[in-house]
Amino acid sequence: xxxxxxxxxxxxxxxxxxxxxxxxxxxxxxxxxxxxxxxxxxxxxxxxxxxxxxxxxxxxxxxxxxxxxxxxxxxxxxxxxxxxxxxxxxxxxxxxxxxxxxxxxxxxxxxxxxxxxxxxxxxxxxxxxxxxxxxxxxxxxxxxxxxxxxxxxxxxxxxxxxxxxxxxxxxxxxxxxxxxxxxxxxxxx
Numbered sequence: 001x002x003x004x005x006x007x008x009x010x011x012x013x014x015x016x017x018x019x020x021x022x023x024x025x026x027x028x029x030x031x032x033x034x035x036x037x038x039x040x041x042x043x044x045x046x047x048x049x050x051x052x053x054x055x056x057x058x059x060x061x062x063x064x065x066x067x068x069x070x071x072x073x074x075x076x077x078x079x080x081x082x083x084x085x086x087x088x089x090x091x092x093x094x095x096x097x098x099x100x101x102x103x104x105x106x107x108x109x110x111x112x113x114x115x116x117x118x119x120x121x122x123x124x125x126x127x128x129x130x131x132x133x134x135x136x137x138x139x140x141x142x143x144x145x146x147x148x149x150x151x152x153x154x155x156x157x158x159x160x161x162x163x164x165x166x167x168x169x170x171x172x173x174x175x176x177x178x179x180x181x182x183x184x185x186x187x188x189x
Contacts, residue, residue, distance in 0.1 A: 029059045029062040029063050030059075030063060032055065032056075032059040033056055033059035033060055033063060033065070033068075036052040036053075036055045036056035036059060037052075037056055039052045040052050040053070040056065046079070046082075047083055047086060049079075050076065050079045050080075050082075050083045050086065050088065050092065051086065051087075051088045053072050053073075053075055053076035053079070053092065053096075054072070054073070054076045054088070054091055054092040054095035054096050054099075055095070056068070056072045057069050057070075057072035057073040057076060057095060057096060057099045058095055058098075058099060060072060061099050061102055061103070066103060066106070069099050069102075069103060070099075070100070070103055072099075073095070073096040073097075073099040073100050073103075074096070074100070076092045076095070076096040077092065077093070077096040077097070077100075079092075080092045080093055080096070087126065087127065088126065089124070089126070090123045090124050090125045090126035090129055090130075090161070091123075091126050091128065091129060093119075093120070093122065093123040093124070094120045094121075094123040094129060094134050094135070095120075095135070096120075097116045097117070097119040097120035098116065098117070098120045098134075098135060098137065098138045100116045101113040101114075101115075101116030101117050101120065101138045102137070102138055102141065104116060105138075105141055105142075105145075110142070110145055110147060113138065113141070113142060114142060114147060114150035116138070117138050117139060117142060117150055117151070117154045118150065118153060118154055118157065120134070120138065120154070121134075121153070121154040121155075121156075121157030121158055122157055123161060124160075124161060125160070125161025125162070129161060129162070130161050130162060130163055131163055132186075133158070133162055133164065133167065133186050134158060134162070134186070135186055135187065136171075136181075136183040136186040136187060137187045139151045139154055139155075139183075140180060140183060140187060143175065143180045144180065148175050148176075148178070151175055152172060152175055152176070155168055155171055155172050155175070156172075167184075171183070
């Protein structure tokens with residue numbers, strides 16, 4: 001496998017499972033954003049663009065490129081219903097709303113962030129999200145602001161698509177006890 005194809009495969013796997021290759025800002029996020037933006041420019045199909053948009057939105061958010069993150073997340077969500085049959089549909093719903101929720105938190109619009117968290121939880125899931133779980137970065141940020149009710153409602157939504165209910169039970173118990181759960185690697189950074 002040539003190095004660029006290998007990097008694309010690792011980058012795609014990292015974004016699909018919502019597990020960063022490394023923590024913080026910098027290389028993996030910059031490389032991922034570059035990879036997905038390049039794919040969006042080069043693909044001849046709207047569906048190919050759709051498959052990259054939510055991943056580009058997450059990478060842009062992690063790099064602090066707010067307008068790109070917003071634009072990509074909104075475009076991904078706008079296109080989603082047209083591609084409800086696509087393997088990436090559930091990821092696009094979850095990630096698009098999670099990115100918009102983070103952007104709302106950056107403006108101290110906690111109510112809007114809660115709305116976006118619940119919308120993210122209404123994803124039908126995907127092969128990856130259903131098996132490994134969704135990213136909990138927005139849920140954790142809301143818990144840090146004391147917003148337990150919204151996070152509990154989100155975790156309840158996750159029961160509809162997440163295979164591991166034992167993990168959900170553990171997280172719900174921690175939230176009910178006023179704690180922030182150990183989301184076990186389910187954070188973007």
